[in-house]
Amino acid sequence: MIQLFHVTRRYNTGAPALSDVSFSIEKGEFVFLTGASGAGKTTLLRLLFRDDLPTAGQVMVNNENLQSMPASRVPYLRRQIGVVFQDFKLLRRKTVFENVAYATQVIGLPASEQRRRTYRVLEMLALNHRLHHFPDQISGGEQQRVAIARALVNRPLVLLADEPTGNLDPELSLAIIETFKEINAQGTTVLVATHDRSLIQRMARRVLTLAQGHLAPAGSA
Amino acid sequence: MTAILLPILKEARDGLTRHPALTLLATLSMAVSLYVLGMFVLIAWNVRLATATLGKELQMQVYMRPDATREEIEAVRMGLVSDDAVAEARLVPAEEARRRFEGRFPRLSGISAGLGENLFPASFEVVLRPAHQGAEEAERLAKAYKVGPGVDEVRFDRGWFERLTALLDFFRNGGYGLGALLVMAVMVTVGAVVRLTVLARREEIEIMKLVGATASFIRAPFLLGAATQGLAGGLLALAGLRLTWWMLVRSNPYRENPLLALAAGRFPPADVLAILPLLGLLLALAAAALSLGRASAQPG
Numbered sequence: 138m139i140q141l142f143h144v145t146r147r148y149n150t151g152a153p154a155l156s157d158v159s160f161s162i163e164k165g166e167f168v169f170l171t172g173a174s175g176a177g178k179t180t181l182l183r184l185l186f187r188d189d190l191p192t193a194g195q196v197m198v199n200n201e202n203l204q205s206m207p208a209s210r211v212p213y214l215r216r217q218i219g220v221v222f223q224d225f226k227l228l229r230r231k232t233v234f235e236n237v238a239y240a241t242q243v244i245g246l247p248a249s250e251q252r253r254r255t256y257r258v259l260e261m262l263a264l265n266h267r268l269h270h271f272p273d274q275i276s277g278g279e280q281q282r283v284a285i286a287r288a289l290v291n292r293p294l295v296l297l298a299d300e301p302t303g304n305l306d307p308e309l310s311l312a313i314i315e316t317f318k319e320i321n322a323q324g325t326t327v328l329v330a331t332h333d334r335s336l337i338q339r340m341a342r343r344v345l346t347l348a349q350g351h352l353a354p355a356g357s358a
Numbered sequence: 359m360t361a362i363l364l365p366i367l368k369e370a371r372d373g374l375t376r377h378p379a380l381t382l383l384a385t386l387s388m389a390v391s392l393y394v395l396g397m398f399v400l401i402a403w404n405v406r407l408a409t410a411t412l413g414k415e416l417q418m419q420v421y422m423r424p425d426a427t428r429e430e431i432e433a434v435r436m437g438l439v440s441d442d443a444v445a446e447a448r449l450v451p452a453e454e455a456r457r458r459f460e461g462r463f464p465r466l467s468g469i470s471a472g473l474g475e476n477l478f479p480a481s482f483e484v485v486l487r488p489a490h491q492g493a494e495e496a497e498r499l500a501k502a503y504k505v506g507p508g509v510d511e512v513r514f515d516r517g518w519f520e521r522l523t524a525l526l527d528f529f530r531n532g533g534y535g536l537g538a539l540l541v542m543a544v545m546v547t548v549g550a551v552v553r554l555t556v557l558a559r560r561e562e563i564e565i566m567k568l569v570g571a572t573a574s575f576i577r578a579p580f581l582l583g584a585a586t587q588g589l590a591g592g593l594l595a596l597a598g599l600r601l602t603w604w605m606l607v608r609s610n611p612y613r614e615n616p617l618l619a620l621a622a623g624r625f626p627p628a629d630v631l632a633i634l635p636l637l638g639l640l641l642a643l644a645a646a647a648l649s650l651g652r653a654s655a656q657p658g
Contacts, residue, residue: 239571
């Protein structure tokens, strides 16, 4: 489902954010991406939904080479990928319900299906009491769950999550990861970037470790 | 279709109502620039009416001899009406000329009646077309018709012709220049306002792209919103213009200064002033399309 071949990404200054990173993730896998702050986790995730392009190497998602993908195809790639952003990236002028429903609107679902899916995912994430609140009116943890709900609402082929439990208490963190497991069980490939070692140890899933832009050998995490 | 169209309409509405300060500021800025243009249209339209009336003052008279036959008068009339420079050639028969004299100088009416025969010859009042209202053109016509059949004399005031045509040219050419300048100012203002609106919502556009919205799905509500603001700005300008005119024609300076009546005596008709909302709509639409071009483009 996801393949990286000798991917390097340099900053404008020339310093490498990622250096010669190669790995593959099979369809239906659940993988953690870990590493210290600044190790290159967010940069790597951005390459996977083509928010950025590598300086060298190839990135393949769902058998599509993202470098040669025409710009007009990018929205369709992104509709297959649910992304939970570290800074949530919620639309400030839209309510919780509208933020999540927006993802269903862009794919042109009928209005009734948009509502059904949105209510369902918000209920799953215990946000049904916040439907008509704006992001600035809810807590950081709730904003994070709205971002997760938006990523899940279109039942994506791939779910990318950048520190999805960063603002949540341990109990809620576990609940979120359980949700990801359920989504994964339904066939969605999940890649979670986190530096929460306890969470990774509890889950016992494959781990990719980045250190200063390099991928550490398997088993060294 | 409705699954795509309804969200776009809703998005456009939300874009306007959920950024009230931005919407108000943008609409008012457009309204002010269109109002200034509207003031120019109001004055230009009135001056145009006035100059058209002045143009009619640029008359020349072709006097026929008292013994001119009907055939000669008709030949001169035919010559005048078929001349490219002539807008109107009105025959004033001898009898009407006498009536006019008696009307204007009632104390002298007894003299003309006492003489028995009509001292006032038939004549033509010739009005020139706007493009031919020059002293040279009048000179040419005078020379040509002076030797016409049954013509006694051709009269026109060369000095008056020159002063009046210079004045008309000044208003026409100056009007075009000032009009073009004001349209450019409106274009710059509307363009800047719409660009600022798009910039203020750049983060929103980025998020929309990240969740898989196509460029057209992002652009459509912005274009609709900008067009609505442009149209509203134009209508506001129109309302402001009407109010200004209404207050002006009821003011003391207006009553005391005939020049004001000349410049703003009549309110232009709807088909002239429709230019304001139409221009607002089109310029806002064009500015939004340009500003969004880069902002909503997917990474290449």
